[in-house]
Amino acid sequence: MPLDNIWQLLHLFFAFSFVGSLVLSDWNGRAARATSDWGQRVLLLDILHLSSRTAGLGSLVLLGVFGNLLSVRLGYRMASDDWIRWVNALWLLALLVMAFVSLPALSAARQQAKQSLAGGEAPAFDRLMRRWRLGNALLSLLYLALLILMVFRWRS
Numbered sequence: 001m002p003l004d005n006i007w008q009l010l011h012l013f014f015a016f017s018f019v020g021s022l023v024l025s026d027w028n029g030r031a032a033r034a035t036s037d038w039g040q041r042v043l044l045l046d047i048l049h050l051s052s053r054t055a056g057l058g059s060l061v062l063l064g065v066f067g068n069l070l071s072v073r074l075g076y077r078m079a080s081d082d083w084i085r086w087v088n089a090l091w092l093l094a095l096l097v098m099a100f101v102s103l104p105a106l107s108a109a110r111q112q113a114k115q116s117l118a119g120g121e122a123p124a125f126d127r128l129m130r131r132w133r134l135g136n137a138l139l140s141l142l143y144l145a146l147l148i149l150m151v152f153r154w155r156s
Helices: 003-034 038-073 082-117 125-151
Strands: none
Touching: 003 038, 003 125, 038 082, 082 125
């Protein structure tokens, strides 16, 4: 089996894994917002937090690594091909959104839910969930853009 096929397999595997984490996040996030039971919210946010860190961020990192390995094997060069620079810029932007918008907002919302479950107040919960939803929507749009660029490659 040529190395190209291995890189492509791993690239596609982590692409599906990342998209799966986005879908899981969307549905569990909807469920967490729909219930008023703080125990259920904590459980759903714990699931979101775990899946966003491992299947989300981990897959996104490996998606870019194996995508770059594959692109080199396909003959693309960062110095001469605009396509690969666009792909990497969008990938880095997705990493930044995940690391500085989605994960921090989710972690803080999770802490707010745990405080409320213990009998405290959760004044920032709704604001944090809106911020997390915005990050998740941006990640979905960035993935769609990356998917389009994966399918429609061009040479400079």
